[in-house]
Amino acid sequence: MPGTPKGKTTESGEKDTAPRRRQARGERRISQLLSAAAGVFCRTGYAAASTNAIAREAGVSPGTLYQFFPNKEAIAVELGGQLMQRANEMHGQAFLPENLDRPLPELLDAVLDPFIAFNCENPAFWALMHGTGIPGIAQEHEELHSGLLARVEGVLRTFCPEASPAELTRTANMILGIFKSSLDLILAHEGAERAAYVAELKIVLLRYLEPVITPTHSR
């Protein structure tokens, strides 16, 4: 958007600027709505969140919400997708190859810290992944979940190439589960206590994974 040459001619300038501004307004609204939705989902959960409440929180009328989203589910899906994408971008580096050569504790730090930070800043992300049973979302969120699962499996595979796929999946699921439940605890506390839970999570994973990966790694 910045850097676009504007005002080339008065005519094209007019034709070009107005729509862009309108579009910009629309996108601002979308963000407003999404963050309002994030707040409401966090506070009340997806099922209990009403579209009217979301619109009210965003400071718009219900009709406006429906100009940008076809239904409540779409809001959750878009929000989840956007958060997922941001999560992926943010942690792409966490899973960088160079991290795989580092000792497990460092690897855990590298991977978990940004992920925890992200979730602390975007608690809606987690609230959405809990939406079990909501028809239509489960599907989309399965996708989010399997994305994470695949990443973790990928890391595990490099450490234990001899493990069967089933084992890998199982271990990855356990890791995700542990992470998930710990995140609940982490989010439920603050300050030093939160930090203590973060440390505890790392201890759990370290002790769980050390025996699994050390053999491969010790050579």
Added chain:
Amino acid sequence: MPGTPKGKTTESGEKDTAPRRRQARGERRISQLLSAAAGVFCRTGYAAASTNAIAREAGVSPGTLYQFFPNKEAIAVELGGQLMQRANEMHGQAFLPENLDRPLPELLDAVLDPFIAFNCENPAFWALMHGTGIPGIAQEHEELHSGLLARVEGVLRTFCPEASPAELTRTANMILGIFKSSLDLILAHEGAERAAYVAELKIVLLRYLEPVITPTHSR
């Protein structure tokens, strides 16, 4: 209120019998309703469960339901409490003092196996504990949760008497969290795969707890 003699007949024998029968019938109704609720909660989750659906599943009219429970939440609370009690009864033995002297793997088996079995048979128990975010229930279910927490803390305390209460609570929370998320995986699979997840849960807890309790225990 129930059992109040209303002087229907002059015979004292009936005075006693009729109310008792009524009470018995009432308790049968309550069980009916509670197990219907368990089924519905399991299938649809608490929020999406309608009182009408529960009444229908129990084979009674909505009015009857409200004769025994003041509102939907009360059903969940009662159900949770009752399941919790059954869980307690069933596992009272698991936490028997003699188990505390056994090596950790056996202790884990002794404690986890019946608990897992119970949850496999009563999936509603778990469904209820997930009701995070439901206003009003969280509080009541905190109580269920803290019951479990206290038990686990109690066991831990005997193993690490020198640990601070905060540490104990933290560890107990982690254990419960790990158990909780593993249970999701366990319930989501069947047969050999389910058994594999059970084994994996024990590995995680064993490795997590071994360093914590071994020193104390090894002497």
Added chain:
Amino acid sequence: MPGTPKGKTTESGEKDTAPRRRQARGERRISQLLSAAAGVFCRTGYAAASTNAIAREAGVSPGTLYQFFPNKEAIAVELGGQLMQRANEMHGQAFLPENLDRPLPELLDAVLDPFIAFNCENPAFWALMHGTGIPGIAQEHEELHSGLLARVEGVLRTFCPEASPAELTRTANMILGIFKSSLDLILAHEGAERAAYVAELKIVLLRYLEPVITPTHSR
């Protein structure tokens, strides 16, 4: 319902009477709702009729309406079906075999008069058959339409056995169409003018059909 022996024993009497009364109330409500719907459909057409308006007209709350009908369409379908049934009952005699031997003018009188009377008394019947384009109703009403069509075709067949099925269908469709549009005119007028339109309808049909059926009939 009448003639049922009641009050055999006090116990079974109680068990039997209360539900029947309740059921009776429900059926009264259904009739109320259906006639309210008939009125609203007549005045505003199906599409523009709101369920709240129907409930209001019936003097009940919207929720009550939905206790007896799953949705707006079901009301229309039930109403249509019920009217159709009444129409069938009422005109079963019109199509009696003995009428087929009478000269065409009398046949037309025998068939049309009760049908017209019925539609004047139940204008909703007609309003519903106009519901073109309403998804789901079209199907049900097609059935009503084809019922009529079959009857008319049946009569025609006895008069012109040599006609092809396609011709019969075409003629029956024309007759129904003429009847339909004339009914609009009949319902739109009153008193003598209405009678004049009725007469005119018979003239149209008489002249249309005379050449078709006379050959068969003249022997």
Added chain:
Amino acid sequence: MPGTPKGKTTESGEKDTAPRRRQARGERRISQLLSAAAGVFCRTGYAAASTNAIAREAGVSPGTLYQFFPNKEAIAVELGGQLMQRANEMHGQAFLPENLDRPLPELLDAVLDPFIAFNCENPAFWALMHGTGIPGIAQEHEELHSGLLARVEGVLRTFCPEASPAELTRTANMILGIFKSSLDLILAHEGAERAAYVAELKIVLLRYLEPVITPTHSR
């Protein structure tokens, strides 16, 4: 209001041209919108047609639509009027005096064929005339209807000068009604079957009108 000189440039030539262009553009827009409306009305009926859908079909924004029409009804009215005018132009010749001297079958051909053709090509015309019950439109479309009615009455009057006005109106209404319902059947079929229904319509009208007009005409 349009065409008002706003004095943009001093040159008188432009003063004249620019408004004309604007006007031309406006009329193009109006046609766009009207034919879009015709399509939508045809597909979904008037009541179910949304102004947004019309605007979308026309490739403009809803705001633009409201720059040319004050509300949805006005679109229907204008469309109906325009179609009516085209119908009038197209069939002005059908009702030419010289046709009145021809035998009835030829007269029917002369009048009906172009009218049927017109309606097959402009199905929206018919869709609009069915909009019975739509508040506010009925009145405006009555006008369209009465236009046709007057024409038919005019023709009839030349054939039966001795008939009372009431009789004429009645007969004209019947004719229109028959035509209307037959048109439904005609539009609902294609090819040979459609032709057969056209023929059938003519038979109905021929037999209905022959006795009415022959006496006058046969001398």
Added chain:
DNA sequence: GATGAATGAGGATTCATTCAT
């Protein structure tokens, strides 16, 4: 106690219409 009808506030969604740009 039991029944099932009754309630009505609330939720998702639509759409004719208006407004700022």
Added chain:
DNA sequence: TATGAATGAATCCTCATTCAT
């Protein structure tokens, strides 16, 4: 003029809860 965002009343429908019998 044109745009498309904004509005908000209205619609269908649900469901926890109450009431008459």
